[in-house]
Amino acid sequence: MGFYLAQLLTGLANASSLFLIASGLSIIFGVTRIVNFAHGSFYMVGAYMSYTLVTLWSGSILGYWGGVILAAAAVGLIGLVIEMTILRRIYRAPELFQLVATFGVVLIFQDLTQAVWGAEDLLGPRAPGLDSAVRIFGEPIPEYDLALIAIGPAVLLAIWLVFHRTRWGVLVRAATQDREMVGALGVNQAWLFSAAFVLGAFLAGLGGALQIPREAVSLQMDLSIIGEAFVVVVIGGMGSVTGAFVAAVLISVLNAFAILIFPQVSIVLPFVVMAVVLIVRPYGLFGKPGSEHGAPVEPEQPLTLMGQKGLMVMIAAVFVLALSPLAVADFTTILLVDVMVATLFAVSLHFMMGVGGMVSFGHAAYFGVGAYAAAMGVKYFGLGMVPSMALAPFCAAAAALFFGWFCVRLSGVYLAMLTLAAAQILWGVTFQWQDFTGGDDGILGVWPAQWASSDRVYFYIAFVLCIGGIWLLRRAAHSPFGYTLRGVRDSRTRAEAIGVDTRFHQWMGFTLAGTLAGLAGVVFAFSKGSVFPDTLGIALSIDGLIMVLLGGIHALAGPIYGAVAFVMIEDWVTRLDYWRFIFGAIILVVVLLAPDGIAGGVHRLVRMIRGGKA
Amino acid sequence: MSAVLEVQGLSKSFGGVQAVDDVSFTVEPGEFLALIGPNGAGKTTCFNMLNGYLRPDAGSVKLRGQELIGTPPRKIWRMGVGRTFQITETFLSMTVRENVQMALISHHRRIYDIFSRATRLYVDEANALLDLVSMRDQSARPCSELAYGDLKRLELAIALAHRPALLLMDEPTAGMAPSERIALMALTAGIVEREGVSVVFTEHDMDVVFAHAHRILVLNRGMLIAEGSGAEIRANPTVQEVYLGGGTVFQKEADHA
Ligand SMILES: Nc1ncnc2c1ncn2[C@@H]1O[C@H](COP(=O)(O)OP(=O)(O)O)[C@@H](O)[C@H]1O
Ligand SMILES: [Mg+2]
Numbered sequence: 128m129g130f131y132l133a134q135l136l137t138g139l140a141n142a143s144s145l146f147l148i149a150s151g152l153s154i155i156f157g158v159t160r161i162v163n164f165a166h167g168s169f170y171m172v173g174a175y176m177s178y179t180l181v182t183l184w185s186g187s188i189l190g191y192w193g194g195v196i197l198a199a200a201a202v203g204l205i206g207l208v209i210e211m212t213i214l215r216r217i218y219r220a221p222e223l224f225q226l227v228a229t230f231g232v233v234l235i236f237q238d239l240t241q242a243v244w245g246a247e248d249l250l251g252p253r254a255p256g257l258d259s260a261v262r263i264f265g266e267p268i269p270e271y272d273l274a275l276i277a278i279g280p281a282v283l284l285a286i287w288l289v290f291h292r293t294r295w296g297v298l299v300r301a302a303t304q305d306r307e308m309v310g311a312l313g314v315n316q317a318w319l320f321s322a323a324f325v326l327g328a329f330l331a332g333l334g335g336a337l338q339i340p341r342e343a344v345s346l347q348m349d350l351s352i353i354g355e356a357f358v359v360v361v362i363g364g365m366g367s368v369t370g371a372f373v374a375a376v377l378i379s380v381l382n383a384f385a386i387l388i389f390p391q392v393s394i395v396l397p398f399v400v401m402a403v404v405l406i407v408r409p410y411g412l413f414g415k416p417g418s419e420h421g422a423p424v425e426p427e428q429p430l431t432l433m434g435q436k437g438l439m440v441m442i443a444a445v446f447v448l449a450l451s452p453l454a455v456a457d458f459t460t461i462l463l464v465d466v467m468v469a470t471l472f473a474v475s476l477h478f479m480m481g482v483g484g485m486v487s488f489g490h491a492a493y494f495g496v497g498a499y500a501a502a503m504g505v506k507y508f509g510l511g512m513v514p515s516m517a518l519a520p521f522c523a524a525a526a527a528l529f530f531g532w533f534c535v536r537l538s539g540v541y542l543a544m545l546t547l548a549a550a551q552i553l554w555g556v557t558f559q560w561q562d563f564t565g566g567d568d569g570i571l572g573v574w575p576a577q578w579a580s581s582d583r584v585y586f587y588i589a590f591v592l593c594i595g596g597i598w599l600l601r602r603a604a605h606s607p608f609g610y611t612l613r614g615v616r617d618s619r620t621r622a623e624a625i626g627v628d629t630r631f632h633q634w635m636g637f638t639l640a641g642t643l644a645g646l647a648g649v650v651f652a653f654s655k656g657s658v659f660p661d662t663l664g665i666a667l668s669i670d671g672l673i674m675v676l677l678g679g680i681h682a683l684a685g686p687i688y689g690a691v692a693f694v695m696i697e698d699w700v701t702r703l704d705y706w707r708f709i710f711g712a713i714i715l716v717v718v719l720l721a722p723d724g725i726a727g728g729v730h731r732l733v734r735m736i737r738g739g740k741a
Numbered sequence: 742m743s744a745v746l747e748v749q750g751l752s753k754s755f756g757g758v759q760a761v762d763d764v765s766f767t768v769e770p771g772e773f774l775a776l777i778g779p780n781g782a783g784k785t786t787c788f789n790m791l792n793g794y795l796r797p798d799a800g801s802v803k804l805r806g807q808e809l810i811g812t813p814p815r816k817i818w819r820m821g822v823g824r825t826f827q828i829t830e831t832f833l834s835m836t837v838r839e840n841v842q843m844a845l846i847s848h849h850r851r852i853y854d855i856f857s858r859a860t861r862l863y864v865d866e867a868n869a870l871l872d873l874v875s876m877r878d879q880s881a882r883p884c885s886e887l888a889y890g891d892l893k894r895l896e897l898a899i900a901l902a903h904r905p906a907l908l909l910m911d912e913p914t915a916g917m918a919p920s921e922r923i924a925l926m927a928l929t930a931g932i933v934e935r936e937g938v939s940v941v942f943t944e945h946d947m948d949v950v951f952a953h954a955h956r957i958l959v960l961n962r963g964m965l966i967a968e969g970s971g972a973e974i975r976a977n978p979t980v981q982e983v984y985l986g987g988g989t990v991f992q993k994e995a996d997h998a
Contacts, residue, residue, distance in 0.1 A: 426833035426834050426883075426884075426885035427833075427834035428834070428883060429834060429835050429836045429839065429883050429884075430834075430835075430860070432858060432860065602855070602856060603855050605858050605859060605860070606854055606855045606856055606857055606858070606859055607846045607851050607852050607853075607854045607855075607857060607859045607862065608852060608853055608854060608855045609855075609859070610835070610839070610843060610846070610859040610860075611843065611846070611847070611852040613832065613834055613835070614832045614835070614843055616834075617831075617832040617833050617834050617835070618830045618831060618832060618833075620794075620826065620830045621826075621830035621831055621832060621899075622832075623794075623813070623814045623815050623818075624792075624814055624815075624818060624824050624826075624830065625815075625818060625843060625844040625847045625848075625899065625902070625903075626815045626816075626818045626819050626847040626848070626903075627815060627847055627852060628813075628815055629815075632852070635853070
């Protein structure tokens with residue numbers, strides 16, 4: 128009895144922390160429609176700030192709580208600066224830009240935080256006056272947990288009062304429900320957005336600041352919390368603070384008990400719950416239809432078939448690539464394989480997002496399934512390289528078919544979140560299922576067959592598979608299938624009105640993209656000789672998004688430029704100190720100054736040259 | 742000859758609003774039928790139930806004797822019902838011609854073809870359809886650049902692509918200049934005559950309605966309040982009440998609901 132109560136209380140204390148960060152995320156989304164990846168950074172910076180302040184004023188109760196509040200306020204101020212310098216410029220941009228931009232902020236903060244506080248984990252002091260445990264039914268319960276259990280609902284109540292009793296709060300709610308109406312009322316929107324962002328950042332900072340007596344402060348805090356925070360916001364319904372509270376309690380309490388039965392479950396549980404909720408209630412528990420889309424996007428230009436000159440340039444480029452292993456050193460050959468793998472991955476993601484209009488935050492899932500299937504084919508089933516290579520894309524296809532069926536029932540941010548959940552579930556299973564997947568240790572010794580083991584021969588295998596895959600997707604984009612997919616993206620109503628089964632079509636598009644991501648994973652597995660769970664991880668999914676964005680989302684050639692540039696930049700920049708900072712800055716520059724990416728630049732250049740000649 | 746479309750007791754309410762209330766009518770082959778009524782009368786809701794976008798609370802819709810209720814829009818389209826929308830729905834990232842080609846590709850059941858070049862398929866057929874609505878000269882323009890009136894004409898070309906037996910046109914001339922309206926409806930009337938297709942359309946411009954419609958249905962607050970020829974409708978006291986008494990007068994300008 129006492130034991131279960133203790134579990135429940137632990138769950139509720141976790142719920143409070145989770146609620147603080149998720150409520151801020153939800154408010155920011157509700158008002159600005161930005162999916163703010165940097166929210167995890169606010170949480171982390173809040174923890175570091177409060178560590179410094181609380182250690183400085185250690186001992187006194189006032190010092191502790193003063194430090195916590197001051198840290199949260201400082202984070203709110205940081206939020207204001209970021210809102211005014213970055214986000215304000217991209218409120219009208221597509222979701223992808225916002226996500227990638229806020230991820231750039233994440234990278235910058237990782238290096239800034241490390242520069243200020245160092246790479247070591249820091250152990251904060253306990254809260255004075257709340258540093259021991261009380262016994263309830265014989266079980267020790269930390270006093271601090273009880274305080275947290277009280278703080279969560281208190282903050283909910285405070286937010287409720289602000290939203291219902293102040294003019295500003297009423298405007299925030301109105302903006303969440305109907306943004307045009309607020310514009311029509313002539314309210315100063317910019318101010319409203321900034322204030323909402325500051326409040327959200329403050330809450331995230333508070334969540335982090337309150338965390339220091341419970342866990343070590345580390346540089347991993349940002350990304351470890353953000354996934355779960357997204358889950359809570361989505362389950363609750365994006366924009367709903369009450370929803371965030373209910374969802375935080377639901378997740379945390381379920382988790383507290385589920386780990387008693389099945390200790391490994393905690394990594395995947397939130398994502399499974401989210402998937403189930405989204406399937407039953409597509410807008411979350413308290414969400415409303417219409418909340419799933421950001422600003423309307425400008426229509427794309429029509430596709431054009433490649434002209435004769437373009438075709439010649441492309442054939443020449445492929446030819447040069449084909450001959451390059453004869454001319455360059457082995458490590459360059461290996462880098463070129465990386466480039467080709469990344470390009471196929473990016474092209475498949477672009478097919479899904481650009482052509483299909485389905486933004487995926489978890490495309491690495493299918494890459495990873497392809498890689499793992501190939502690795503298991505040779506290591507456990509003794510299949511040999513060629514049969515494994517042939518079979519593995521079908522495993523990726525099966526995974527895409529399964530998850531895609533659920534995903535295409537949603538749209539916009541909710542669809543993106545479900546793709547993220549799918550990827551996290553697969554990642555969690557891979558990570559935990561030691562006996563089958565090798566868990567954290569991965570699968571080693573996945574080498575190509577004897578005849579293919581030289582770098583040069585493997586290059587040509589990769590060349591055929593990757594260039595073949597890219598060619599197939601490009602062909603598909605110009606085909607009736609691809610056009611129909613774009614049609615569904617442009618107007619579902621019109622597509623339905625000319626006889627298209629829109630969901631089925633998206634499902635097939637999703638599956639095709641997943642299958643070719645799987646093919647990229649296969650080539651990757653044999654080129655590295657090993658696979659690890661991070662081939663399915665969020666980081667790789669985001670890399671894909673960055674490639675697509677860097678290259679330019681509105682052009683079929685975009686992901687090709689983007690992937691090549693990404694691998695080159697990464698290869699160069701990761702050798703430097705503070706490469707995250709540099710990389711984050713590059714991302715922000717592209718998002719803010721060159722939103723049509725490299726493809727846009729190339730397009731302008733070609734036009735200029737043509738114009739110059741004429 | 743028997744009716745193309747038979748509508749019986751169609752009803753739909755949204756929350757407390759009875760948008761369509763026990764509406765029954767038939768459409769004969771080759772008939773050009775106008776459905777008129779003030780904004781909010783339930784015309785669009787009616788259309789949405791006829792071709793499957795909305796499920797009615799009660800009633801039946803039969804196309805050549807076959808029940809349509811519960812059939813999704815895409816299947817109803819395949820059975821030969823075309824549709825244009827009050828607020829145009831086109832593929833903005835494609836050219837004008839490609840929009841028509843898409844309807845043709847779907848009609849020829851090739852949307853799962855993954856190797857052909859979509860933009861090279863059914864070019865002549867698409868051009869012919871564009872000629873029909875005098876949009877041929879704009880065929881290579883991106884759809885996103887079109888003026889609103891041109892989008893409406895494009896929608897007509899798209900809707901004709903699969904040679905429908907019945908065409909539902911929701912405010913086909915809204916947003917057009919008066920001369921354009923007359924031209925478009927004269928064109929549609931010509932198509933009705935030549936191809937024997939039945940058309941149901943909603944319209945605010947009474948000149949257009951009286952000039953072309955074979956028969957007129959008047960809807961008010963979800964209920965069918967009158968039915969007849971132009972002359973009969975003009976003389977009908979209830980209709981005059983709704984239009985004149987309601988202050989909307991036989992509107993010249995369609996304000997988009
Ligand atoms: N999706 C909906 N939800 C709620 N009410 C609706 C919806 N669609 C239409 N209505 C209401 O039904 C009535 C009829 O609308 P509509 O069919 O659009 O009229 P019309 O096309 O004749 O102008 C109006 O009162 C409208 O507000
Ligand atoms: Mg209408």
